[in-house]
Amino acid sequence: MTPFYEQNGITIYHGDCRQVLPFLPQFDLLLTDPPYGMEYQSNYRKQKHRKIQNDSQLPLSEIYLALSKADVAAYVFCRWDNLPQMPVPKSVIAWVKNNWSMGDLDHEYGRQWEACCFYARKNHRFTKRPADVLQFPRTKNENHPTEKPVSLLTEIISHNRVQTVFDPFVGSGTTLVAAKRAGLQAVGIELEEAHCDRAVSRLEQGFLKF
Secondary structure (H helix, E strand, O other): OOOOEEEOOEEEEEOOHHHHHHHOOOEEEEEEOOOOOOOOOOOOOOOOOOOOOOOOOOOHHHHHHHHOOEEEEEEEEEOHHHHHHOOOOOEEEEEEOOOOOOOOOOOOOOOOEEEEEEEEOOOOOEOOOOOOEEEOOOOOOOOOOOOOOHHHHHHHHHOEOOOEEEEOOOOOOHHHHHHHHOOOEEEEEEOOHHHHHHHHHHHOOOOOOO
16 A cells, blocks of 8 residues: 655555555554534635535544554544544543634534543553643634644643554644654544645644644
């Protein structure tokens, strides 16, 4: 299987993670932000970003397969209403943003947090015991409609003793950028070629701020 990108310990595969994951080795850390199954379309960035592909349902089979590849720890972002469908986590982390997400403005509380399920795998060991609330400002979603802050993912990685990271839903490459910033090896898989291109562009920025 030929990588879309491979340089300095970072590899990206362009394709469906269901087809690529079975051929990959074990990794220390899974850190991913899969589609939430909500047919998401950002109204704020509608002219910039298309709908997320394969976002009609939570990709549970892919999540289970990805979890089987992690030897130390796994982190899977999700919405609050995905939690009953998810494999039962060891902890649920709340990422608290500096602003709230859109929704039913008349009948819902403004959501200022997103969930991240944590799974301790067979070789897990924290660097130190972290809190289950992480406060990091949200991005402006310039690179992807559901972009996570590099600083948030860098913090999550730092909680664990790992050398290798993988992300089967790489999007614009934030997990890979965070892994590179931490001096780790990382592998990502992405279905949309345009997102692969954006991830490569971000990885090749020397200062890695974005």
